[in-house]
């Protein structure tokens with residue numbers, strides 16, 4: 001067989017999930033915001049399915065990790081739930097069963113030759129910290145996160161060599177404070193900007209704590225990059241709009257994480273509009289001095305932006321949308337189930353952006369995937385889902401990634417979303433992303449055609 005795209009030696013072929021989306025709430029001592037929201041408003045969630053059981057990873061992690069090994073994965077990201085590991089949020093004291101569970105998961109990964117990548121926050125703020133302090137609006141919560149992180153590093157840092165502070169922190173800003181898709185669905189641009197700062201600070205403080213403990217490993221952050229493309233690259237106003245969107249939604253985390261500072265143009269605009277965050281010099285120093293070792297990029301879709309055509313209504317308060325409008329490009333390729341554009345070329349653009357503008361920092365694709373509804377349509381006589389569309393999707397994306405690597409971008413791995421069909425926030429089990437399918441009624445897990453495909457890719461280190 002000819003391997004056209006041979007990836008660098010030691011490349012990660014893996015997959016990612018998160019604690020709240022896979023474990024189930026079994027034995028969890030606290031509720032996060034999604035647990036709480038589901039208990040109060042189950043109708044918000046597709047078919048009223050909540051996170052209670054998810055894919056049962058809490059009980060079946062051994063079998064599940066065995067299946068990951070069977071499909072050739074050499075690395076795996078999940079998250080440690082703050083609401084499972086920590087008994088007392090104020091002191092960071094851990095819970096016995098939380099320690100046992102994550103200890104076993106990590107050991108089981110290592111036993112199976114799967115590199116565990118542990119993330120510390122995947123949209124799962126403890127609801128108690130929202131009620132008491134306003135969650136990420138509060139600098140006290142930033143301190144508590146640092147304590148949680150410190151506990152996790154102390155307990156597992158001897159075996160976990162790759163840590164991430166946050167998954168997609170901008171989604172917290174967007175979902176909780178701007179566009180109402182996470183609890184508590186606030187619309188408040190000024191608060192959103194403060195939260196954006198506090199999340200950056202929390203990440204830097206966790207990194208500071210990691211370095212203080214002097215552990216033998218690396219720490220990074222997982223960002224969902226949605227590169228912006230202007231409607232008309234020749235139109236100055238479209239270009240400006242697109243640049244703003246890039247700065248607000250991508251670079252507001254990417255720049256501090258890699259370079260220790262916020263994009264200047266963004267700060268100027270926020271200052272002029274009187275919505276800039278409150279920050280002390282000492283906090284800016286912490287951000288400056290605690291940058292990441294590696295970057296994880298979740299890539300699903302680009303953003304298309306144009307100048308504002310409908311005047312922005314200032315009376316409803318500040319929103320980033322003051323400076324751009326989303327543009328629905330005619331003829332764009334869509335994933336109709338998720339409503340996201342499919343644009344694999346972006347993998348190349350991201351690679352080159354990191355190489356040229358972000359010190360060619362070591363990075364990996366930490367999520368990429370295609371959520372499809374009704375996959376049971378594709379089950380063959382042997383009971384296997386023939387998800388050729390997913391294989392095609394990955395191949396196309398990987399080909400563009402490969403081009404970026406060939407030009408010297410320092411990418412060391414590719415993780416799909418997700419190994420086993422898992423629960424997803426408000427969409428619950430509507431769209432499936434896994435290499436392995438999950439029968440919700442019986443919890444039976446079956447390798448899909450894409451699972452067999454990735455196994456070959458991993459074995460050959462390419463395709």
Ligand code: BG6
Pocket residue numbers: 018021167168224298338367371417423424425427431
């Ligand atoms: C990423 C998140 O945004 O995309 C995951 O890190 C999420 O938590 C995944 O599940 C797919 O998006 P969705 O909304 O279809 O589940």
